[in-house]
Amino acid sequence: MKPVLSGFSQLAYATNDLEHALAIYSEQYGIPSFHRLEAQIFARVGDRVGQAELKIALANVRGVNIEVIEATKDVGGFFTSAISGMSGFAIALHHVCQRLEGGISNWDAHLANLQMSGREIALHGDVGDHARLVFTDDRKMLGAYIEHLWMTPVAWQEIDRNVPFHGD
Numbered sequence: 001m002k003p004v005l006s007g008f009s010q011l012a013y014a015t016n017d018l019e020h021a022l023a024i025y026s027e028q029y030g031i032p033s034f035h036r037l038e039a040q041i042f043a044r045v046g047d048r049v050g051q052a053e054l055k056i057a058l059a060n061v062r063g064v065n066i067e068v069i070e071a072t073k074d075v076g077g078f079f080t081s082a083i084s085g086m087s088g089f090a091i092a093l094h095h096v097c098q099r100l101e102g103g104i105s106n107w108d109a110h111l112a113n114l115q116m117s118g119r120e121i122a123l124h125g126d127v128g129d130h131a132r133l134v135f136t137d138d139r140k141m142l143g144a145y146i147e148h149l150w151m152t153p154v155a156w157q158e159i160d161r162n163v164p165f166h167g168d
Helices: 018-029 104-117 153-162
Strands: 008-015 035-045 048-061 064-073 091-100 121-127 131-136 145-151
Touching: 008 018, 018 048, 018 064, 064 091, 091 104, 104 131, 104 145, 145 153
Parallel strands: 008 064, 091 145
Antiparallel strands: 008 091, 035 048, 035 121, 048 064, 121 131, 131 145
8 A cells, every 4th residue: 555645735624614714825825816616525424425515725835735625515514524613714624635646446446455454434425427535534643634536637637727826
């Protein structure tokens, strides 16, 4: 199995107010623009199955992708878990992401390795035929989940083309 954080590419934050969060990133951290999208993810969290609906903003800051997520419809409270119990505006680190490339066989092998390792998979998901993802629960060691994300080469190209790059 590859080292757990090989392909590490992202810090992802959950929020309850995407617009407020993006204003903070712009004013306080100098990230002037994000690529915005809405995603519907078919997700399984434990015995709960459903469609998560997310408002997402992405920016590339010197090679690290910053993702900010506002869940408008959650499955089992997974995407809002990092901010549950907070009052007023909330934002918190939710996950880091391991980017997986290549054919679907690469995804299948990675998933098999995760399952054989005994690591707890907190969420299984897919976005149609072009993306597969699982989140392992690494909060005790890292303070966050790890998203293991595979997308088709065309889907990765589209993301890379649309996400603004900030830095030198």
